[in-house]
Amino acid sequence: MAEPLNPGDDAAPGTPGTGEDVCPRCGGTGTIRDGECANCGGTGKVIEGIGGA
DSSP states (O other): OOOOOOTTOSSOTTOTTEEEEEOTTTTTSSEETTEEOTTTTTSSEEEEEOOOO
16 A cells, blocks of 8 residues: 655655655654644655656
């Protein structure tokens, strides 16, 4: 079963041409103001496209 996407994800984990990066909203902590970061779903990581032209 595929992992659900978080709002900050560009694609599903494992998608070719993507990689993990630190969530820009919470700085990788997974929390904002003592609550779960909605951008990364509390993981502190987002999936983003890499490379590009």
